[in-house]
Amino acid sequence: MSLYPLFADLRGRPALVVGGGEVAQRKIVRLLGAGAAVTVVSPHLHPSLVELVRAGKVAHQEAEFRPELLDGQWLAIAATANHGVNRAVALAAQARRILVNVVDDAQLSSFHVPAVIDRAPVQIAISTAGAAPMLARVLRERIEALLDQSVGALARLLDRYRLRIRERHPDVAARRRFYSQAITGPVAALLRRARPADAEAELQGALVLGQSEQPGSVALVGAGPGDPGLLTLHALRALNEADVILHDRLVDARILDLARRDAQFIDVGKRAGAHATNQDRIHELLLAYARSGKRVVRLKGGDPFVFGRGGEEIEFLREQAIAYEVVPGITAATACAAYAGIPLTHRDHAQSVRFVTAHCRDSLDALDWPALAADRQTLAVYMGIGEVETVSDRLIAHGRDRATPFALIENGSRPEQRIVTGVLAELVERARRYAVTSPAMLIIGDVAALAERLHWFGAAPLGSGADSSMPVDGEFATAQSYA
Ligand code: SAH
Numbered sequence: 001m002s003l004y005p006l007f008a009d010l011r012g013r014p015a016l017v018v019g020g021g022e023v024a025q026r027k028i029v030r031l032l033g034a035g036a037a038v039t040v041v042s043p044h045l046h047p048s049l050v051e052l053v054r055a056g057k058v059a060h061q062e063a064e065f066r067p068e069l070l071d072g073q074w075l076a077i078a079a080t081a082n083h084g085v086n087r088a089v090a091l092a093a094q095a096r097r098i099l100v101n102v103v104d105d106a107q108l109s110s111f112h113v114p115a116v117i118d119r120a121p122v123q124i125a126i127s128t129a130g131a132a133p134m135l136a137r138v139l140r141e142r143i144e145a146l147l148d149q150s151v152g153a154l155a156r157l158l159d160r161y162r163l164r165i166r167e168r169h170p171d172v173a174a175r176r177r178f179y180s181q182a183i184t185g186p187v188a189a190l191l192r193r194a195r196p197a198d199a200e201a202e203l204q205g206a207l208v209l210g211q212s213e214q215p216g217s218v219a220l221v222g223a224g225p226g227d228p229g230l231l232t233l234h235a236l237r238a239l240n241e242a243d244v245i246l247h248d249r250l251v252d253a254r255i256l257d258l259a260r261r262d263a264q265f266i267d268v269g270k271r272a273g274a275h276a277t278n279q280d281r282i283h284e285l286l287l288a289y290a291r292s293g294k295r296v297v298r299l300k301g302g303d304p305f306v307f308g309r310g311g312e313e314i315e316f317l318r319e320q321a322i323a324y325e326v327v328p329g330i331t332a333a334t335a336c337a338a339y340a341g342i343p344l345t346h347r348d349h350a351q352s353v354r355f356v357t358a359h360c361r362d363s364l365d366a367l368d369w370p371a372l373a374a375d376r377q378t379l380a381v382y383m384g385i386g387e388v389e390t391v392s393d394r395l396i397a398h399g400r401d402r403a404t405p406f407a408l409i410e411n412g413s414r415p416e417q418r419i420v421t422g423v424l425a426e427l428v429e430r431a432r433r434y435a436v437t438s439p440a441m442l443i444i445g446d447v448a449a450l451a452e453r454l455h456w457f458g459a460a461p462l463g464s465g466a467d468s469s470m471p472v473d474g475e476f477a478t479a480q481s482y483a
Contacts, residue, residue: 002129003112003127003129005125005127007123007125008034008074008075009034010031010034010035010036010074010075011034011035011036012035012036012037013036013037013074014036014037014038014039014072014073014074015031015036015037015038015039015073015074015075015076015077016038016039016040016041016069016070016073016075016076016077017031017038017039017040017041017076017077017079018040018041018042018065018076018077018078018079018080018085018086018089019040019041019042019077019078019079019080019081019085019103020040020042020043020044020045020046020049021042021046021079021080021081022046022048023079023103024040024042024046024049024077024079024080025046025048025049025052027077027079027101027103027113028040028049028052028058030113031077032052032057032058036074037059038057038058038059039058039059039060039061039069039073040053040058040059040060040061041061041063041064041065041069042060042061042062042080043062043063043064045060064085065080065085065088065089067088067092067095067096070089070092070093070096070098071096073098074098074099075098075099075100075101075111076089076093076098076099076100076101077100077101077102077103077113078090078100078101078102078103078108079103086102086103086105086108087102087108089102090102090105090108090109090110093110094110099111101113106129106130106131109130112127112129112130114126114127114136115127115133115136115137115139115140116140117140117143117144117147119147119149119151119152119155120152121152121155121156121159122151122152122155124143124147126139126140126143145233146233146236146237148192148233148237150188150191150192150194153191153196153199154183154187154188154191157187157191157196157199157200157203158179158182158183161203161207164207165178165179165207168207178206181206182203182206184241184295185217185241185295186199186202186215186217186323187199187202187203187206189217189323189325190202193325215290215293215322215323216243216289216290216291216292216293216294216295216296216322216323217290217295217296217322217323217324217325218286218290218296218297218298218313218317218322218323218324218325219238219242219295219296219297219298219324219325219326219327220298220300220304220310220313220314220324220325220326220327221234221235221238221239221297221298221299221300221304221326221327221329222235222300222301222302222303222304222308222327222328222329222330222331223235223247223248223250223251223252223255223299223300223301223302223329224255224301224302224329224330224335224413225301225302225330225331225332225335225336225339225412225413225414226252226254226255226335226411226412226413226414227252227335227339227413227414228252228254228255228258230329230330230335230413231255231258231329232327232328232329234327235327235329236258238297238327239255239258239259239260239263239297239299240258240259240260241260241295242259242260242263242295242296242297243263243264243289243294243295243296244263244264244266244289244294244295244296244297245259245263245264245265245266245296245297245299246266246268246282246285246286246289246296246297246298246299247265247266247267247268247269247299247300248268248269248299248300248301249267249269250269250300250301250302250439251299251300251301252414255299259297263297266285268281268282268285279309279312282298282313283313283316286298286313286316286317286322287316287317287320287322290317290322290323291322298313300329301329301332301439302329302330302331302332302335303328303329303330303331304326304327304328304329305326305328306331306332306333306355306382307355307357307359307382307383310326314326331355332380332382332412332439332441333353333355333380333382333441333443335412335413336380336409336412336413336441336443337380337409337441337443339409339412339413339417339457339458340407340409340412340417340419340443340451340455340457340461341450341451341453341454341455341456341457342407342443342447342448342450342451342454343447343450343454344378344380344443344447345378345447346446346447346450348446349376349378349445349446349447350376350377350378350445350446350447351376351377352376352377352378353377353378353379353380353445354372354377354378354379354380355380355382356372356379356380356381356382357381357382357383357384358381358382358383358384358386358387358390358391358442359382359383360387361390364387364390364391364394369394369395369397369398370398370399372394372395372398372400373394373395373398373399373400374400375400375401375404375446376446377445378443378444378445378447378448379442379443379444379445380441380442380443381441381442381443381444382441383438384440384441384442385408385431385436385437385438385440385442386438388408388427388428388431388442389428391427391442391444392424392425392427392428395424395444396424396425400424400444401424402423402424402425403423403424403425404423404424404444404445404446405421405422405423405424405444405445405446405447405448405449406421406422406423406424406427406442406443406444406448407419407420407421407442407443407448407451407461408420408421408427408430408431408434408436408440408441408442408443409440409441409443410436410437410439410440411439411440412439412441413457415458416458417457417458417459418434418436418458418459418462419451419455419458419459419460419461419462420434420436420461420462420463421448421449421451421452421461421462421463422463424444426463427442430462430463433463434462434463
């Protein structure tokens with residue numbers, strides 16, 4: 001069955017609700033919200049309905065249902081607990097060609113009441129034609145999450161400017177482009193940022209400027225560690241609105257798949273070791289696309305402000321007076337820890353956590369090793385896979401216990417995730433033995449040992465206690481030779 005969807009204007013129009021219980025009350029509230037002139041038919045009323053009747057918002061027929069009560073009504077809802085009464089209402093309404101809904105009875109209904117996402121004046125209605133109301137509910141929850149609250153404000157603003165927009169752009173195609181810019185560009189972005197006056201000024205400015213002069217913008221977006229489920233709702237929206245997406249190599253293909261189909265994708269990162277697009281070139285590209293009026297997404301793995309050079313990019317954009325926004329992402333340290341079952345802090349084991357990068361010798365030399373070697377803290381080491389030897393040597397040289405647990409998490413949150421665990425003295429040997437490659441996160445500290453018990457995603461940790469060929473606690477004399 002396929003229903004004909006419609007949104008009815010019920011302002012001032014009579015509607016009859018049969019039944020005086022809580023279900024009827026919910027239907028009545030929705031009808032009143034649409035401005036209908038509601039009459040409720042029932043010998044008894046739920047207290048909340050008594051209130052509405054007393055306040056003069058609803059008329060009350062204190063009686064059993066009779067078909068004549070339907071005369072003059074636009075629609076009727078049967079919401080009693082009595083099937084016979086509901087059926088009588090349905091048949092009488094149908095005989096009079098009045099649209100009728102019987103609560104929870106698709107067969108007797110000639111119209112259905114959908115699940116609604118309300119961003120008045122914008123409303124989204126979902127129907128399964130009575131086949132699976134629960135499904136409609138779940139879908140409603142999902143769409144609720146996708147549409148932020150500013151949608152209603154956007155609709156009202158566009159409504160106020162409709163005539164001016166029509167005058168400015170009499171040509172339909174030009175008008176469509178204008179609306180598309182307003183709906184997906186800076187006007188909507190300012191409303192999301194709770195700046196309605198600036199949004200209106202932006203819309204006025206756009207009306208004065210020609211189409212081609214519309215300024216572009218850049219959204220610096222964190223794509224998280226890989227699992228698309230870890231994207232934020234704002235990231236998803238930005239990807240859907242982008243004209244151009246400049247992305248890092250680390251960004252998962254499944255995430256690029258979520259972006260607008262006709263967006264232009266530009267890979268600005270190459271495999272580790274190979275030549276990568278340099279930072280100046282990335283700045284140049286951001287500037288050129290934004291200046292040509294495009295909505296640019298600069299998509300980075302993890303969080304753009306954690307070892308992502310996001311700060312440099314927005315400093316540059318600010319100098320060039322390009323509008324920007326920043327959408328945080330889930331950074332590799334927290335994602336890998338979560339997906340490996342490692343709490344980064346723990347009352348018993350670690351009172352602080354440090355994010356460090358072991359990108360190259362220079363960055364390693366710049367680190368405060370005595371501080372990093374202190375116990376009761378967790379180290380989350382980014383880009384460390386090429387430098388595990390230096391990291392473990394220096395930590396041990398500065399007094400960190402050789403028996404401090406570590407976990408290496410390769411491809412965290414992705415289906416191919418691997419976890420390698422052990423103690424600091426074995427780190428180099430185990431990284432080699434299991435051929436751990438980039439991207440990998442190195443977590444050092446007592447909490448790392450919890451992965452053995454608390455892991456839940458993907459394969460079990462490698463090199464765990466069950467692996468009898470490896471040294472166990474207390475055999476560090478053997479382990480020493482690996483370091
Ligand atoms: N801005 C990013 C980090 C960029 S540095 C963020 O916030 O996560 C790149 C390093 O991040 C990699 O060398 C690796 O150490 C780590 N990394 C990123 N994604 C990862 C993943 N899925 N699994 C393990 N480590 C990851």
